[in-house]
Amino acid sequence: MNLDKVISGFFIILAMTLNFGFFYGDLTNISLHSKYELFAAIAVNLIATILKLGDKTQMGSVLLATSLVADIQLISAATIWTLGTYVYSLNTEFVSLIISLSGGAVLANLTSVILYVGDTLKSKR
Numbered sequence: 001m002n003l004d005k006v007i008s009g010f011f012i013i014l015a016m017t018l019n020f021g022f023f024y025g026d027l028t029n030i031s032l033h034s035k036y037e038l039f040a041a042i043a044v045n046l047i048a049t050i051l052k053l054g055d056k057t058q059m060g061s062v063l064l065a066t067s068l069v070a071d072i073q074l075i076s077a078a079t080i081w082t083l084g085t086y087v088y089s090l091n092t093e094f095v096s097l098i099i100s101l102s103g104g105a106v107l108a109n110l111t112s113v114i115l116y117v118g119d120t121l122k123s124k125r
Helices: 002-024 037-051 057-088 090-122
Strands: none
Touching: 002 037, 002 057, 002 090, 037 057, 037 090, 057 090
């Protein structure tokens, strides 16, 4: 068993599940979406991105790209949430934008997981 693959796979899948947990719920009701879960999703996504930096293969490049997309969208969602809370009044437009950005990150994470599983199945023992 390759410990590096186990740790990398753990963080890739954890990033997706945390992000989906934040995303799931009504698009207009911010009380159904925890700011702590968004923070955890950002932190785990950043860890997954760092773990993907060492891979010099073509698949590693695509996995890094999907992870960077998820990072940018989640950080944007947190920034908009912060601006909506402290600078403007947090209305349904802000909430919908925050959740939509998180949904894009879910798709990027799902793509990453599918590619990771496909690469794992393709690899020889």
